[in-house]
Amino acid sequence: MKQAGIAFKEIRIPLYRQDSKENILRYSPAGRVPVLEDGSLKVWDSLAICEYLAEKYPHKRLWPRETRARANARSVSAEMHSGFANLRSQMPMNVRRRMPGRGRTPEVLAEISRIQAIWSDCRVRFGADGPFLYGEFSVADAMYAPVVSRFYTYEVELDGGAREYAAFVYALAAMQEWITGANAETEVIAEYEP
Numbered sequence: 001m002k003q004a005g006i007a008f009k010e011i012r013i014p015l016y017r018q019d020s021k022e023n024i025l026r027y028s029p030a031g032r033v034p035v036l037e038d039g040s041l042k043v044w045d046s047l048a049i050c051e052y053l054a055e056k057y058p059h060k061r062l063w064p065r066e067t068r069a070r071a072n073a074r075s076v077s078a079e080m081h082s083g084f085a086n087l088r089s090q091m092p093m094n095v096r097r098r099m100p101g102r103g104r105t106p107e108v109l110a111e112i113s114r115i116q117a118i119w120s121d122c123r124v125r126f127g128a129d130g131p132f133l134y135g136e137f138s139v140a141d142a143m144y145a146p147v148v149s150r151f152y153t154y155e156v157e158l159d160g161g162a163r164e165y166a167a168f169v170y171a172l173a174a175m176q177e178w179i180t181g182a183n184a185e186t187e188v189i190a191e192y193e194p
Contacts, residue, residue: 097193
């Protein structure tokens with residue numbers, strides 16, 4: 001929403017505390033985050049939130065305009081949403097640390113290769129008109145932003161095109177604001193610390 005220039009108010013709920021579930025349930029019927037409230041409407045799944053925003057703000061063009069590119073963007077976004085379990089578990093989000101070399105199981109390395117292949121394919125086939133996966137910013141870029149962060153945390157060596165894409169996304173003002181906010185947090189989740 002920040003990258004697309006859609007105004008919103010964020011409510012941050014610290015996780016992994018005794019009252020976390022109770023606090024989340026005040027907003028999310030599923031008891032999970034993220035959740036988007038728009039008046040009385042609640043949308044509690046990241047991909048569903050993206051679809052809702054794309055419908056509500058069609059002028060923001062959150063999906064590529066061209067049908068084939070849009071279908072591809074939805075596929076790679078859904079793959080990110082439901083996949084890469086090894087990467088998520090072995091390289092959890094932690095923007096406050098650098099942990100080079102950690103989490104490099106064969107399964108994680110295979111998922112890193114797959115992500116690089118996705119980025120390369122999207123850029124080659126659909127990204128000629130700009131620096132994002134589909135040229136202009138899309139939901140797909142938002143879905144892969146946490147992966148970009150993980151790649152920086154764990155200092156994953158990327159191929160040329162993937163390295164350039166990751167560097168571009170990491171340098172975005174919205175991304176830097178997210179990272180700055182995370183660095184200002186005081187909570188520590190012990191299982192995600194070195």
